[in-house]
Amino acid sequence: MRMSxxxxxxxxxxxFSARKLLMNRRWMLVMLLGALIALxxxxxxxxxxxxxxxxxxxxxxxxxxxxxxxxSLIYGASMIRNEMDDRSIVQVITAPLDRRISYLGYYxxxxxxxxxxxxxxxxxxxxxxxxxxxxREGGAQxxxxxxxxxxxxxxxxxxxxxxxxxxxxxxxxLGLLYVFIWEGFIGSVPGSIGNLTIRHQLQxxxxxxxxxxxxxxxxxxxxxxxxxxxxLTVAMVVAGAFVLRREEIS
Amino acid sequence: MSNVVEARMLSKWYGQVIGLNNFSIxxxxxxxxxxxxxxxxxxxxxxxxxxxxxxxVGHLRVLGxxxxxxPSLLAKIGFCPDYDFLPPDLDxxxxxxxxxxxxxxxxxxxAERVDEVLKIVNMSKDADRSxxxxxxxxxxxxxxxxxxxxxxxLLLLDEPLTGTDPLxxxxxxxxxxxxxxxxxxxxxxxxxxxxxxxxxxxxxxxxYKGRSVASGDLSEIRRLMSDHPxxxxxxxxxxxPLAQTLLTKPYTSSIELRPDRLGMYVRVDRPEEFFDSLPxxxxxxxxxxxxxxxxxxxxxxxxRYLVG
Numbered sequence: 076m077r078m079s080x081x082x083x084x085x086x087x088x089x090x091f092s093a094r095k096l097l098m099n100r101r102w103m104l105v106m107l108l109g110a111l112i113a114l115x116x117x118x119x120x121x122x123x124x125x126x127x128x129x130x131x132x133x134x135x136x137x138x139x140x141x142x143x144x145x146x147s148l149i150y151g152a153s154m155i156r157n158e159m160d161d162r163s164i165v166q167v168i169t170a171p172l173d174r175r176i177s178y179l180g181y182y183x184x185x186x187x188x189x190x191x192x193x194x195x196x197x198x199x200x201x202x203x204x205x206x207x208x209x210x211r212e213g214g215a216q217x218x219x220x221x222x223x224x225x226x227x228x229x230x231x232x233x234x235x236x237x238x239x240x241x242x243x244x245x246x247x248x249l250g251l252l253y254v255f256i257w258e259g260f261i262g263s264v265p266g267s268i269g270n271l272t273i274r275h276q277l278q279x280x281x282x283x284x285x286x287x288x289x290x291x292x293x294x295x296x297x298x299x300x301x302x303x304x305x306x307l308t309v310a311m312v313v314a315g316a317f318v319l320r321r322e323e324i325s
Numbered sequence: 326m327s328n329v330v331e332a333r334m335l336s337k338w339y340g341q342v343i344g345l346n347n348f349s350i351x352x353x354x355x356x357x358x359x360x361x362x363x364x365x366x367x368x369x370x371x372x373x374x375x376x377x378x379x380x381x382v383g384h385l386r387v388l389g390x391x392x393x394x395x396p397s398l399l400a401k402i403g404f405c406p407d408y409d410f411l412p413p414d415l416d417x418x419x420x421x422x423x424x425x426x427x428x429x430x431x432x433x434x435x436a437e438r439v440d441e442v443l444k445i446v447n448m449s450k451d452a453d454r455s456x457x458x459x460x461x462x463x464x465x466x467x468x469x470x471x472x473x474x475x476x477x478x479l480l481l482l483d484e485p486l487t488g489t490d491p492l493x494x495x496x497x498x499x500x501x502x503x504x505x506x507x508x509x510x511x512x513x514x515x516x517x518x519x520x521x522x523x524x525x526x527x528x529x530x531x532x533y534k535g536r537s538v539a540s541g542d543l544s545e546i547r548r549l550m551s552d553h554p555x556x557x558x559x560x561x562x563x564x565x566p567l568a569q570t571l572l573t574k575p576y577t578s579s580i581e582l583r584p585d586r587l588g589m590y591v592r593v594d595r596p597e598e599f600f601d602s603l604p605x606x607x608x609x610x611x612x613x614x615x616x617x618x619x620x621x622x623x624x625x626x627x628x629r630y631l632v633g
Contacts, residue, residue, distance in 0.1 A: 165377070
């Protein structure tokens with residue numbers, strides 16, 4: 076009985092929270108970002124010497140370093156926090172569903188939506204590059220590689236920003252600081268401190284998945300990076316679930 | 326279990342603000358009205374009952390169980406909050422399916438139950454319309470349907486009549502009565518208007534500034550209302566002889582005559598005696614009264630009186 080409640084409840088929270096995210100007007104911002112990335116990628120492909128290395132570097136900068144954390148922040152930090160602020164979360168927290176299960180439902184909904192958006196934007200950007208590039212061999216594989224890599228990034232960043240949104244009233248400021256200062260600035264600093272970013276761990280894994288671009292030259296043990304990201308994701312999802320369980324929601 | 330809710334010396338504060346203060350109450354089966362002005366602590370009480378927040382001090386049992394971090398208790402409670410939280414892009418039926426999913430309900434039986442509750446709240450006709458276009462009354466009814474869907478033992482309705490027109494108010498009052506009489510749910514319903522609650526139940530608890538100031542049968546509350554001292558304003562001509570006569574009466578505490586002699590404030594200990602004797606006194610003294618009004622014939626005055 077309890078098992079059935081948890082399974083149906085989890086599915087319901089995931090489906091309705093995903094639907095709510097997709098119905099939100101933020102998709103216009105995503106489309107704008109997608110168009111911008113397509114424009115930049117398409118234009119870059121017309122440059123002399125544009126090849127798959129160049130495409131990989133462009134995708135690394137535009138998608139992995141910018142779009143992925145920014146989209147995750149925009150959608151993740153506001154997901155539960157907005158429901159707490161407009162009090163629409165009341166329906167979920169007054170149902171007989173364990174709040175930890177509800178949290179997992181929100182997380183799954185967020186991951187599904189972000190994966191969908193990332194797939195669309197990456198495909199549009201990648202295809203724009205291929206459309207104008209004189210060299211296309213390996214292009215489709217590169218697009219798939221970056222989509223897969225971003226899926227992994229979505230799992231980690233979603234866990235992080237959903238946790239921030241559950242913990243803080245104004246998660247967006249700390250999230251922006253994290254994305255642009257820690258991931259962006261510190262992540263670019265050579266040496267071991269730069270390794271302490273999600274972005275670096277994703278680049279290490281990317282080095283195992285593709286031979287194109289500067290990411291292929293990133294040093295590190297990809298299995299350790301994978302393990303670190305999975306452990307970080309699980310820890311943050313569990314922490315978020317316990318925070319929501321103990322949170323007084325008025 | 327004779328009481329659906331038992332609260333003893335509950336206190337809840339939000340930083341410097343006190344939501345409930347040494348609040349004690351026993352809520353019996355049936356319909357119970359929680360009456361108090363805005364900010365009295367009614368919504369805080371409901372949030373404690375549903376385990377949305379926890380008490381700082383005190384003991385609370387809902388259907389015999391502690392509500393904080395007790396999701397299984399929520400299977401026995403249906404909660405309809407006072408605020409609007411309905412997603413405007415869903416239609417009524419989709420919303421109820423969402424609520425059903427949160428209660429682990431799905432399949433054909435759930436669809437039948439959705440139809441059943443839509444019928445109970447008289448929303449079958451509008452169930453497939455987007456909720457963004459619903460009137461206030463329709464939104465209240467679909468919220469009540471959401472609270473009813475899993476057939477809870479106890480229904481908590483926080484200010485269900487707020488913002489509704491008289492016709493809808495009557496429909497909701499009749500619905501609340503039916504939910505108890507016909508469908509067998511115990512109901513706790515709140516309002517800041519006593520006469521609205523009076524039309525649903527005679528079992529009432531008065532709450533003021535976070536404290537339960539009185540509870541029991543409404544006739545007792547009514548007696549308190551008529552027995553507590555009233556300040557009465559009288560306006561007209563020839564008031565001086567009336568004031569002199571009133572000063573000789575045992576129920577009069579004080580009189581303040583306005584400088585223009587066209588009005589006076591009378592404070593009486595037993596308002597019923599005053600109002601009974603007034604026509605005779607007016608005839609005796611020959612004054613012409615244009616206005617007689619009690620400044621304290623409202624719930625707020627009763628609350629102030631009860632808490633000293």
